[in-house]
Amino acid sequence: MFKSEMELIDEFKKDIDTIxxxxxxxxxxxxFSRNIDMVILNNQDEIISIEFKLKDIKTLFEQAAKCLLCSDMVYVCLPQKKIKIETIEKFENIGIGILMVDDGIRILQEAKVSQKSFLKSKVRGYL
Incomplete structure (x- = not known):
């Protein structure tokens, strides 16, 4: 369905307020040496980082795990597709949530509040 990450992000932004x-x-x-795809400041002043990916879930895990250092919560966002139970468990074990996008956004797994977040000031300035 999505040809690029930008298309996935654009579709996500259409329904972001539902989540x-x-x-x-x-x-x-x-x-650090990369960019976080999206950072949200919510009404409770929590910093939520989101990494978007169409494929290559292995690098997504590493990217999202780094976001735990600068965020209250971290999500990965994928197009609606089948995802292996082992992958879901891997993200769950470190507290990363999973969002699926198709005709709207669905939370597959809620993110947990990061216990590693000590660099929030690095991203707060962009919000």
């Missing part, structure tokens, strides 16, 4: 109460949003936020 998150957005106060502010920023995209492509520099964090």
């Amino acid at each position: 998150f109460k957005v106060k502010n949003i920023a995209e492509e936020i520099p964090f």
Whole structure:
């Protein structure tokens, strides 16, 4: 369905308020040697990082895990498709949530509040 990550992100943004109460949003936020795809500041002043991916789930896990250092919660966002139970468990074990996008957004797994977040000031300035 999606030909690029940007198409996935655009579809996600159409329904973002059904999932998150957005106060502010920023995209492509520099964090160490890479960028975080999207960072949201919600109405409770929580920082939520989201990494989008069409494929290559192995690199997605590593990217999302780094976001735990600068966020209250972290989600990965994928197009609607089958996802292996082992992959879901891997994300769940470190507290990363999973969002699926098709004709709207669905939470497959809720994110847990990060216990590793000590660098929030690095991204808060972009919000």
